[in-house]
Amino acid sequence: MxxxxxxxxxxxxxxxxxxxxxxxxxxxxxxxxNKITVSVFSVPISCSESSKISKAYFTFYFNEKKQSKRLEGRCSINVGDKINLITNDSKDVxxxxxxxxxxxxxxxxxxxxxxxxxxxxxxx
Known part of the structure; x- marks a missing residue:
């Protein structure tokens, strides 16, 4: 033991x-x-649809690649909004x-x- x-x-x-x-x-x-500004492409799971299993997130395009980010309690984000984010040099976080x-x-x-x-x- x-x-x-x-x-x-x-x-x-x-x-x-x-x-x-x-x-x-x-x-x-x-x-x-690096500070970047992205445009919200979609909100597949909103805060009202979020659960313990599927968390709320939004998607956006950056460098011609579709990315996603959890909303982290920011429930007022809508499609088309401009969001300020910070990313690393490899642009994957x-x-x-x-x-x-x-x-x-x-x-x-x-x-x-x-x-x-x-x-x-x-x-x-």
């Missing part, structure tokens, strides 16, 4: 590192990314200018702490 807990805790710690890496990349994009990533950072930290705690308990 302790051996399984030890492996599970290592897995949890690895997951937390992935979460930290993703959040750090988003932080860098928010602070030094899009964030709202005021997107808050603190929750993701705290979630990664919490997962890390749980992993360390489980590893400590398994090592006793």
């Amino acid at each position: 302790d051996k399984m807990l030890k492996y599970a805790s290592i897995l949890i710690i690895l997951i937390s590192f992935v979460s930290f890496y993703k959040t750090f990349q988003e932080y860098k994009i928010l602070n030094s990314g 899009f964030l709202f200018e005021d997107e808050d990533i603190h929750f993701e950072f705290l979630a990664g930290l919490l997962i890390f702490i749980v992993g360390i705690y489980c590893y400590y308990k398994a090592s006793k």
Whole structure:
């Protein structure tokens, strides 16, 4: 049992590192990314149609490629609206200018702490 807990805790710690890496990349994009303005092409799932399984999002074209972005509670977005986003150099991550990533950072930290705690308990 302790051996399984030890492996599970290592897995949890690895997951937390992935979460930290993703959040750090988003932080860098928010602070030094490229600002762009896109036009909303469609809103396939609106806030009123959103559920735990299918989240509200909109689609837009950028560099002649169809992209999508979750609405993140911005329910007033409609087809044709101009939206300001920030993207990275490879143009594959899009964030709202005021997107808050603190929750993701705290979630990664919490997962890390749980992993360390489980590893400590398994090592006793």
